[in-house]
Amino acid sequence: MKPRSKRIAMIAGGLAALAAAATLVLTAFQQNLVFFFTPSQVAANEAPQGRTFRIGGMVETGSVRRQPDGVTVRFIVTDTAKSIPVVYQGALPDLFKEGKGVVAQGRIGPDGVFQAKEVLAKHDENYMPPEAADAVKRAHETSRKAAQTVVGGDGR
Amino acid sequence: MIPEVGQVALALALCLALVQSVLPIAGAARGDRAWMAVARPAAQGQFLLVAIAFGCLAWSFAANDFSVLNVATNSNSHLPLHYRLAATWGSHEGSLLLWVLMLGFWTVAVTLFSRHLPQDIVARVIGVMGLVSVGFLAFMLFTSNPFDRLVPAAPDGRDLNPLLQDPGMIFHPPMLYMGYVGFSVAFAFAIAALLSGRLDATWARWSRPWTTAAWVSLTLGIALGSAWAYYELGWGGWWFWDPVENASFMPWIVGTALIHSLAVTEKRGTFKAWTVLLAILAFALSLLGTFLVRSGVLTSVHAFATDPRRGIFILAFLAVAVGGALALFAWRAQRIGAGGRFDLVSRESLLLTNNVLLMAAAGSVMLGTLYPLALDALGLGKISVGPPYFETVFLPLMAPALFLMGVGPLARWKKAELPELAVRLRWALGVSVVVALAVPFIMGRFSALVGLGIGLAAWIIASAAVSLLDRVKHASSGAGIAARLASTPRAYYGMLLAHVGVAVFVVGVTLVKGYEAEKDARMAPGDTLALGGYTYRFDSVREVQGPNYVAARATITVTKGADTVATLHPERRVYRVQEMPMTEAAIDNGVFRHLYVALAEAVGDNAWIVRVHYKPFVAWIWGGCVLMALGGILAATDRRYRALSRAPQAAAYAAALAR
Numbered sequence: 001m002k003p004r005s006k007r008i009a010m011i012a013g014g015l016a017a018l019a020a021a022a023t024l025v026l027t028a029f030q031q032n033l034v035f036f037f038t039p040s041q042v043a044a045n046e047a048p049q050g051r052t053f054r055i056g057g058m059v060e061t062g063s064v065r066r067q068p069d070g071v072t073v074r075f076i077v078t079d080t081a082k083s084i085p086v087v088y089q090g091a092l093p094d095l096f097k098e099g100k101g102v103v104a105q106g107r108i109g110p111d112g113v114f115q116a117k118e119v120l121a122k123h124d125e126n127y128m129p130p131e132a133a134d135a136v137k138r139a140h141e142t143s144r145k146a147a148q149t150v151v152g153g154d155g156r
Numbered sequence: 157m158i159p160e161v162g163q164v165a166l167a168l169a170l171c172l173a174l175v176q177s178v179l180p181i182a183g184a185a186r187g188d189r190a191w192m193a194v195a196r197p198a199a200q201g202q203f204l205l206v207a208i209a210f211g212c213l214a215w216s217f218a219a220n221d222f223s224v225l226n227v228a229t230n231s232n233s234h235l236p237l238h239y240r241l242a243a244t245w246g247s248h249e250g251s252l253l254l255w256v257l258m259l260g261f262w263t264v265a266v267t268l269f270s271r272h273l274p275q276d277i278v279a280r281v282i283g284v285m286g287l288v289s290v291g292f293l294a295f296m297l298f299t300s301n302p303f304d305r306l307v308p309a310a311p312d313g314r315d316l317n318p319l320l321q322d323p324g325m326i327f328h329p330p331m332l333y334m335g336y337v338g339f340s341v342a343f344a345f346a347i348a349a350l351l352s353g354r355l356d357a358t359w360a361r362w363s364r365p366w367t368t369a370a371w372v373s374l375t376l377g378i379a380l381g382s383a384w385a386y387y388e389l390g391w392g393g394w395w396f397w398d399p400v401e402n403a404s405f406m407p408w409i410v411g412t413a414l415i416h417s418l419a420v421t422e423k424r425g426t427f428k429a430w431t432v433l434l435a436i437l438a439f440a441l442s443l444l445g446t447f448l449v450r451s452g453v454l455t456s457v458h459a460f461a462t463d464p465r466r467g468i469f470i471l472a473f474l475a476v477a478v479g480g481a482l483a484l485f486a487w488r489a490q491r492i493g494a495g496g497r498f499d500l501v502s503r504e505s506l507l508l509t510n511n512v513l514l515m516a517a518a519g520s521v522m523l524g525t526l527y528p529l530a531l532d533a534l535g536l537g538k539i540s541v542g543p544p545y546f547e548t549v550f551l552p553l554m555a556p557a558l559f560l561m562g563v564g565p566l567a568r569w570k571k572a573e574l575p576e577l578a579v580r581l582r583w584a585l586g587v588s589v590v591v592a593l594a595v596p597f598i599m600g601r602f603s604a605l606v607g608l609g610i611g612l613a614a615w616i617i618a619s620a621a622v623s624l625l626d627r628v629k630h631a632s633s634g635a636g637i638a639a640r641l642a643s644t645p646r647a648y649y650g651m652l653l654a655h656v657g658v659a660v661f662v663v664g665v666t667l668v669k670g671y672e673a674e675k676d677a678r679m680a681p682g683d684t685l686a687l688g689g690y691t692y693r694f695d696s697v698r699e700v701q702g703p704n705y706v707a708a709r710a711t712i713t714v715t716k717g718a719d720t721v722a723t724l725h726p727e728r729r730v731y732r733v734q735e736m737p738m739t740e741a742a743i744d745n746g747v748f749r750h751l752y753v754a755l756a757e758a759v760g761d762n763a764w765i766v767r768v769h770y771k772p773f774v775a776w777i778w779g780g781c782v783l784m785a786l787g788g789i790l791a792a793t794d795r796r797y798r799a800l801s802r803a804p805q806a807a808a809y810a811a812a813l814a815r
Contacts, residue, residue: 006499006500009500010500010505014508014512017509017512018512018516021512021513021516021520021553022516024548024549024552024553025519025520025523025549028520028545028548028549029520029523029524029527029541029545029549031544031545031548032541032542032544032545032548033539033540033541033545034539034540034541034542035537035538035539036537036538036539036540054540066759069678070678070759070763070765071676071677071678071765089676090676090765090767091676091754091756091757091765091767092756092757092765094390094736094737094738094739095736095737105540105542134538
């Protein structure tokens, strides 16, 4: 091969490899994105059926129940407006506590129970994972806006 | 009083850093020898001042001076002394101080080991490192002062995060920072070369040992962090693709690419522009990593909103450092010129492929780490990118890279013949195919992925053996094998050892992934659980008192058949000050397997949820990292980096290497 055609072959090969790598990365990226939904959004059926996603909020006080088998645990995640029952099998993270923030990853079952594959512990001394804090804040804002509408209606 | 001394030392260090950066660089531009001569003493003085400041902060922690805000928020009088000292770098402010201390350490190392370098290059290198130091010192003094006072003083401190109260956390941050900051030397050499316009093989040879040394520290730092996560978090995982981990992994990948690209630039004078770009990029990612982890932006992008000065300073600093370097690069790029030609099949092209694969890997990690942050910052919703993404991407990118690792060291520079390579590597291929098929059967279950991983590891080791044998057979020097081995450069052994380290690492990852087992179970005293051929008996739980925690401590006896293998004592601790529960796993270490037991939570009647892991070959993961680091140390201490003044000898040596 001439040096010139050699160089063209090299550049073409490099570009093809890069294109393949980019396709691979972006496809994998798209397939593995996990979206976050608040309990209110889940209650409004905004969350996808049959796809993994995350929910976050507070663990409702008094809602944590260990099943007789010892490893299955049920609890309720709430953003103070809506609540979603969650079932999980296994050991809970150190930072899991009633009345504290939690993020769970899994799918929603046909019975409306969120089947968590993973309950997340942040490496953080604050008990509130940011997603959970956000869910509660959004629920509060929605209820405040609703209250304002009611007040506005009364004033007329 | 002591904190004020530290404060003053920091302010003086900033002044001296300004002198250290402005005078030598200007002196090098004007050819003023007196100005250039300022570089060494200024750098050494600056290091001394920063060390004094660091000592003052450490003293404040050791002496429980809770009138210092940083101490009050990150320490406690009941914290053991070694953790109080480690708490010096446990906070955002303290870790920045550690960063600057490390930078001073590297700069002083440059002043000491650069006698043989031209004065203008030394002046520019030290000047650029001074500029980096100016940025960090200003950031600390203006936005994150470690010596801020708390008035009135707190009666006691809020304690160090219990997760950080671990021996691993004493060594992990300094080691990691040694690596991060070490890349500043490679960066400074690249900038100095761009400024001087002398981008040649000599430049590459000067910066190679420094880059390798930084890479060694980063490798060990990441390995320590991974080991810490493994036994401290209680989940038995050794890598979580967490943004914090990714932040340290990105500069490592780019640094690895840089080491290989530097080899080509030194030996063949090719890839010069690319190497400079990699040096800039490796340091840019180190900066990014430091800031990502330390600014709180990962916990919440809105952390910036609470202290916008920090965020703006960081972004401005990154923009100036990286943008300035890239602008200089663009301005000087046409002067760099092309290097020697090489063929489609040659060691150059193989190393180029290695670089492309590594950069694609670094890019994919960056996408997965930064995209969710960007989306969140722009208010476009919250997403997360989990381990499945990274695993899907890494396998197809790294498998060819590992295969090429076997071929690369055997291929000739400039032009290699595929048939000849195939002949030389034929038995290595045979061995690796046999091993790839045999190991999964020995382990009891066949899986294509395990076969692939083990096969690639065997391929790397076997081809390293071929390379070594070839060298012994064809060595031109002495007659005896011992003499031939002794005449082989140390850098060559370093390369082989590091590659074998990668193979050992791959074995660990493959076998853990393929054959690990775990079980969560409710256990009361007397209960047993079987996993991976071992039986775990839960004997008892009792309460123990630690210096700053109370713990439930279980006794679990592990048996295999009739033999007692180990008695493990996992703990569930509650740290008093922050009332934070912590799982302290108990591990029976073995070369071929770890037995890992963690107490998850009490479920009444003396019963606990117990998590048991069987982890085959997990120790090989870190063992591989240690071998990589040892290989790096061998390569960085090669004698040609030290004996450059003896020209004839160096030339003979270079000839031996070029073979």
